[in-house]
Amino acid sequence: MDMYTRAKNSFLKFSKFPYRDYQEDIIEFAHKSTKRFTVIEAPTGIGKTLCGMVLGRLFGSSIYCVHSKTLQTQVSDDFTGIPILWGRANYPCALFEDMTADACGGSAKTCETIDECEYHKAKERAATSNLAVLNYHYYLTEVNYVGRFSGRECLVVDEADALESVLASFIGINLSHAAIREFGINAPDYKTTSSVHALDAWKSWALETRDSMLLRYNELERFVGKNEIKTTAQIEAIKKMNQISSGMSKLKKFHDYVDVSWLYEEKDAKYGKSMHFNPTWISPALANDCIWKHAKRFVLMSATFPYLPILAKLLGIKQDEIAYRQYPSVFPAENRQVKYSIAGNLVYKEMKTEIPKVMTRVKEIINDTKHKGEKGLIHTVSYKLAEEIMKIKDKRLVSHLGDTDRAAVIEHFKSSDKPLILVSPSMDRGISLDDDLCRFIIWLKAPFLSLADKMVAARLYGSGHLGNMWYKSMMLLSIVQGCGRGVRSDTDYSTTYLLDEQIRKAMIDNPNMVPKWFREAIW
Numbered sequence: 103m104d105m106y107t108r109a110k111n112s113f114l115k116f117s118k119f120p121y122r123d124y125q126e127d128i129i130e131f132a133h134k135s136t137k138r139f140t141v142i143e144a145p146t147g148i149g150k151t152l153c154g155m156v157l158g159r160l161f162g163s164s165i166y167c168v169h170s171k172t173l174q175t176q177v178s179d180d181f182t183g184i185p186i187l188w189g190r191a192n193y194p195c196a197l198f199e200d201m202t203a204d205a206c207g208g209s210a211k212t213c214e215t216i217d218e219c220e221y222h223k224a225k226e227r228a229a230t231s232n233l234a235v236l237n238y239h240y241y242l243t244e245v246n247y248v249g250r251f252s253g254r255e256c257l258v259v260d261e262a263d264a265l266e267s268v269l270a271s272f273i274g275i276n277l278s279h280a281a282i283r284e285f286g287i288n289a290p291d292y293k294t295t296s297s298v299h300a301l302d303a304w305k306s307w308a309l310e311t312r313d314s315m316l317l318r319y320n321e322l323e324r325f326v327g328k329n330e331i332k333t334t335a336q337i338e339a340i341k342k343m344n345q346i347s348s349g350m351s352k353l354k355k356f357h358d359y360v361d362v363s364w365l366y367e368e369k370d371a372k373y374g375k376s377m378h379f380n381p382t383w384i385s386p387a388l389a390n391d392c393i394w395k396h397a398k399r400f401v402l403m404s405a406t407f408p409y410l411p412i413l414a415k416l417l418g419i420k421q422d423e424i425a426y427r428q429y430p431s432v433f434p435a436e437n438r439q440v441k442y443s444i445a446g447n448l449v450y451k452e453m454k455t456e457i458p459k460v461m462t463r464v465k466e467i468i469n470d471t472k473h474k475g476e477k478g479l480i481h482t483v484s485y486k487l488a489e490e491i492m493k494i495k496d497k498r499l500v501s502h503l504g505d506t507d508r509a510a511v512i513e514h515f516k517s518s519d520k521p522l523i524l525v526s527p528s529m530d531r532g533i534s535l536d537d538d539l540c541r542f543i544i545w546l547k548a549p550f551l552s553l554a555d556k557m558v559a560a561r562l563y564g565s566g567h568l569g570n571m572w573y574k575s576m577m578l579l580s581i582v583q584g585c586g587r588g589v590r591s592d593t594d595y596s597t598t599y600l601l602d603e604q605i606r607k608a609m610i611d612n613p614n615m616v617p618k619w620f621r622e623a624i625w
């Protein structure tokens with residue numbers, strides 16, 4: 103029996119079955135690669151999770167990182183016996199009945215029940231195991247501020263197309279109105295880095311802000327005291343100290359790594375303004391400090407990745423450090439047909455004249471005899487266009503007004519036995535509409551990121567050709583992701599209609615930005 107089969111068979115659920123198509127190739131490619139980063143782009147259905155877990159086994163000391171709770175649950179079900187660490191809020195506190203481990207994060211050294219603390223035990227199991235499953239945010243927090251899971255041979259990152267946004271939010275400084283008031287934080291003297299003095303002023307601001315936080319931290323520490331934890335007020339104080347401590351660590355990184363590409367923004371919230379510092383791109387030095395120095399090699403897996411030069415830029419690594427392989431879809435192309443059904447050219451200036459043409463095409467598609475009795479999904483890109491669709495006043499159309507009613511609308515759509523059509527600007531990822539839940543998809547408009555977002559504008563207009571490629575690549579990635587919502591197995595089928603000329607143009611002009619398996623399904 104070869105080592106790849108032995109590694110697979112160590113996972114009980116998979117020991118009775120042979121590898122599926124491409125799985126052994128993925129494992130061998132990553133295992134034999136001499137590069138520090140292996141990027142595996144393999145569409146849904148190949149069974150990437152098993153490949154990642156087998157690689158974790160083969161490399162000896164590894165962490166398998168997931169982004170979504172859905173995937174974490176799936177890994178927990180499929181790989182019994184492998185330590186999995188959930189978010190702290192999933193563990194009850196053994197000391198106080200109505201609290202979870204989120205309260206102190208298992209950090210209460212003076213807790214008398216720490217040996218019975220479920221979170222503490224789960225963390226010990228994961229930390230002493232050769233293979234453990236963590237979520238992105240937990241991993242980043244631990245390796246950066248605690249150091250417990252750092253230094254492993256391999257980090258396998260699933261759903262790695264989301265890694266950059268998680269890293270960016272981990273690195274960015276976001277001070278709410280409440281924090282500004284609590285710590286008495288002043289706005290920085292400079293709002294941009296156009297002045298030669300701005301960077302030094304920002305660094306001084308970071309140190310002053312850290313000092314203000316430290317005063318509060320010390321106050322809380324005195325309150326908690328050195329004796330055993332007896333009250334919930336002490337636990338609340340420890341929770342607060344943990345939050346302040348992470349905030350201070352972030353400010354330290356900001357101080358050490360801030361450069362002229364960082365952006366500062368003030369936003370008006372309900373009770374006052376908030377302050378935000380974010381890097382336009384994560385620099386290689388900062389990326390290395392936050393993630394890459396914490397393991398020897400990395401396997402990044404996803405159904406879709408941005409164009410490789412863009413991926414390297416986003417993650418702060420060099421393209422020649424990457425071994426990359428793209429795999430075909432195991433779902434028949436005829437089951438996931440994508441059709442250009444161009445009805446308009448939705449550029450900003452032409453919007454008024456083009457929207458009615460697109461709406462006419464939407465009516466034609468949803469009333470076509472083929473789709474009249476079927477459930478479908480319309481990606482609208484914006485709430486404004488979702489409202490336009492709802493004006494069609496077809497009883498099958500269901501939409502949501504924002505994030506608050508999104509889950510309820512999805513539930514209503516899924517549980518209904520009527521041929522409803524889900525109309526939404528935010529269903530291109532994270533939703534699985536299997537079989538009859540989605541037989542057709544309409545992409546109304548090219549989902550370009552909003553230029554009102556300072557970061558998007560800075561990347562597009564301030565990074566030359568690369569910024570331009572990033573902007574198009576993100577749009578096309580969104581299309582590919584959105585089309586995948588309706589075909590979830592090799593017997594499932596769904597037809598996608600692309601209505602905007604801007605999508606067709608970007609696809610034809612930039613074939614390398616779209617996976618081969620997707621291009622093969624364009625009818």
Ligand code: SF4
Pocket residue numbers: 194195196197198202203204205206207208209210213214215216218219220221222331337
């Ligand atoms: S106080 Fe903290 S360490 Fe003690 S049981 Fe509760 S969560 Fe665990």
